[in-house]
Amino acid sequence: MSTGAMRRAQLVTPFGVGAMSVLVNGTSVITAGLDHWYEPDDASSLALEEYQEHDWRLEARLRVSEFRLPPDYRYQGQGNDNRNVKLTVPVLRFPRWCFCMFCKRLELSTLTMQQAVVCKDKKHAHWKYKPRMSQVPFVAVCADGHLDDFPFDKWVHRAHRPSCNGTLRLKSLGGGGLEGQRVVCDGCQKERTLRGITEARFVNGEEHTNLSDQLSSPGDPYLCTGARPWLAELDGACGQPMRGALRAAGNVYFPKVESSIYLPREEGAVSAEMHDLMRHPAVSTTMRTLHSIFGSGLDVEMLRAQLLKNVPPELFGPMSDEELIAGYRDLLGVGEDEPESGEDSDTELLTGDDEWRYPEFQHIRETPKDDHLTATNPGIHPDLDRHLERVRSVDVLRETRALRGFTRVRDDVLKLSAGKALLRREPLPPVQDWLPAYVVKGEGIYFELDPARLAAWETRAEVQARAHKITDHYGQVTSQRGLQNRALTPRFVLLHTLGHLLINELVFACGYSSASLRERLYVSTTAGREMAGLLVYTAAGDSEGTMGGLVRMARPDNLRSVFASAISDARWCSTDPVCMDAGEKGQGPDSCNLAACHGCALLPETSCEEFNRFLDRGLVVGTFADPALGYFSTFA
Ligand SMILES: [Zn+2]
Ligand SMILES: [Zn+2]
Ligand SMILES: [Zn+2]
Ligand SMILES: [Zn+2]
Ligand SMILES: [Zn+2]
Incomplete structure (x- = not known):
């Protein structure tokens, strides 16, 4: 089966390996592992060089020898050129369970089935055209990245290996909730609702799910069998608890994408x-x-x-x-200093963003002149030079975004090898290994905060207390979910919120679609790696950036008016005073925002590096109670 007209960049993310999506014909599919990408029917027509891309720093970080763009589907060649014709990214049908809208029958189909599944129930014996079955919206996931069909047969029979193999039906009792969905067995008349199948909790640091504990009994839990349907492997080794999920739910797939701005050696x-x-x-x-x-x-x-x-x-x-x-x-990568591989060999955890980004910061803040990275100094408007240390118009940049794995259940840390193991059946040695990626040529505006002003501001007790609230809220989330905690510094929240405000203003002033602009934070307080910079750049997946439009906005007069409008708009949100008041207890995803909501400071998901968390207008422009709190409080 083919993915049809899915956009190429989307095959890296959000619909990369292991992600589910729905084709135009309504079939739910999962994007297959990398083992069989780039395998055209006629092997001699393959011209791989069209898809190969390099970024030496990202290759070293992810231990691969190259990146590959997802193929663009071409129905026919041009003239005599038949290279890469009809090349598609393979997908498999998932979930396998189908049900009939008319008789509610459940039927397990196969991953590779190409034709529509029709209901063979005897209730339709006399129908001229048998009804087509649809796939169920339910799946089961484990925290190690596995994904399986929901075990309807086991659930209704409350048994790991049910002896009854009667016909199952999925009946709706009305009402939208899971308790309104009932699995019924024609053979033994047993029935059970789906109530609670998605629920889970931590008990003494150990995760317990309703699906595992209650399928038969807590003493005999139903555990994950390591299914990886995107690799066509339905058995493996695991043993984690399983939970039910709607296939479109947000916790079914968290892509791990690593991004790099190309730096010339x-x-x-x-x-x-x-x-x-x-x-x-x-x-x-x-x-x-x-x-x-x-x-x-x-x-x-x-x-x-x-x-x-x-x-x-x-x-x-x-x-x-x-x-x-x-x-x-x-x-x-010969000569000079070898790039740090960016990993601790014991844990294979990637280095923190600040360490990885520091060399980017060092290049962009100067005035590099290279085919793939060029930045110039447009100067700073006098109104801005007390707040900003430097501005660069980044006339040319080249970003590579590579998928290195994914997690399910929660957006957790993922070891490099564990991520790669989820992407393909057979591991490749680093000299042959590659990851799917897309490359964007774009442009951007870069600026840095004034270091003296920043130092004076961020040591103020009330500023630190404000940022500390966010660290606290995030700390509660991380301890509940067993994730790594992190300290959100005032400069981080300030630059992050400022990025959102500026992107919203650029969208308004220049007519960009907000999804076409992206933020990139260069923020660190680590000694020897201090950074307080922000890059706003074009991120259109398949196009060539915006051809100068964004760079023009870096000119002193233009940038001054963008800042002035953004800061002035930030003083009042359309939902104020509610939004500003919410800053006291937090709002938004995981309560990790203070004064920031959809009315003022949120962006489309693709534009934000932090899932729209860690935002606060208070640290930018001050609050009603403390108007002098913000770094830009005195900016008119
Ligand atoms: Zn039917
Ligand atoms: Zn039965
Ligand atoms: Zn598992
Ligand atoms: Zn707001
Ligand atoms: Zn953001």
Whole structure:
């Protein structure tokens, strides 16, 4: 089956490997693992180089040798060019349980079934056209990322291996809740509602779910069997409690996406022509082979000779020694300092964002000039220069977003190898490994807060107390769910909220769709890595950014008016005084926002790095009770 016209970027996220989606014909499917991506019917038509992408820092961080764009579906070739025609990302039918709208019969279909499932119940024996069955909205998930069909047969019979195999029906007693859904067995007349199947709680730090404990009895819990239907594997090793979920529920899939702004190893060294040349697989393969033999000691004559031998000469225009060697270094990361792999080898946990982002911060705040990263200094308007330290118009940037795994049940930490193990059946060695990704060429506005003003502001007791409320609220959530806690600093909440306010203003002033702009926070108070910067950039998945529109807004007059409108709007929310008052006890997702709601400071999910949490207008412009609280309180 094919995904049809799903947008390519969506096949990285939100509909990447292991995610469920609904096709235009109504079939619910799950995006299949990476093992069988890029397998056209006619293997000779595959031209993988069209999809290969590189970002040396992200490759090192995720221990892969390349990234691959999801294929775009083309029905036919252009002229004689039949490369990659009809290439699709494989999907499987899931959930397997189907039911009949007319007789309510439940039937277990298969993952690979292509035709619609029709009801074979004898109630329709005389119907000319048998009714088509629909898939049930229920699934079962475990916290280790597994996903299974809801065990209707076991649930109604209260047994792990029911001896009765009577026909099951899913009847609705009316009412919207799960208690109104009843599973009935024609064979033994047993019946049971679905009440409570999604519920769970922690008892002494151990998770208990109703589905596991009450399917038969708490002493004999029904546990996960490790099903990974997206890999076509219905059995595996697990033993975690299982919980029921609606397949469209928010806790069924949390993609882990790592994003990187491309940083040149050596600024400007790799020309556009060299970047193009390196997209040819013969070039990268030759370079990798040479690297495995000679490493950084490779002589440029040898490189040139081998490339001429392996690459069609028409591709190989005039290229200086410096360009060739720079391309080689850029691809393989030779010379200079090797990138930190970004992992602790014991735990394989990725380093914190501040450590990973610090080199980006160091580059963007200067005025880099490279084919893939260019920033210039537009100057700062006098009205803003007490608050801002520097502004950059980022004329060119290149972002890679790669899917490295996912979690279910909660948005938890995920080890690198555990994430990869969920994406494919057969692990690949790092030299062959790849992850699905998409690449956006865009532009942005970058600015930093004034360090002296920031230092004076963030040491104020009332400022710290305000941010501490958010840390506290978040702490309650993390301890309940067994997640890692984190300290939300005043500068973090300030820059984050400011980012939202500015994006809303840019949307209003320039007519961007809000989903096309994204925030990127460069915030840290760690010694030696202090950052207080924010990048707002274009993030349109398949397009080429906005071609200069955003960069124009970085000019002093324009930026001043964007700031002025954003700050002035932030002083009053359409739901005030309710929104500002809510700041006392918190509101929004997990009560992790203070004065911030849909009326003032929230963004589309795709624009925000923090799921619209950790926001507060109070720290930006002050509160009704303490108008001087905000960093921008005195900005007119
Ligand atoms: Zn039927
Ligand atoms: Zn029965
Ligand atoms: Zn499991
Ligand atoms: Zn509000
Ligand atoms: Zn955000």
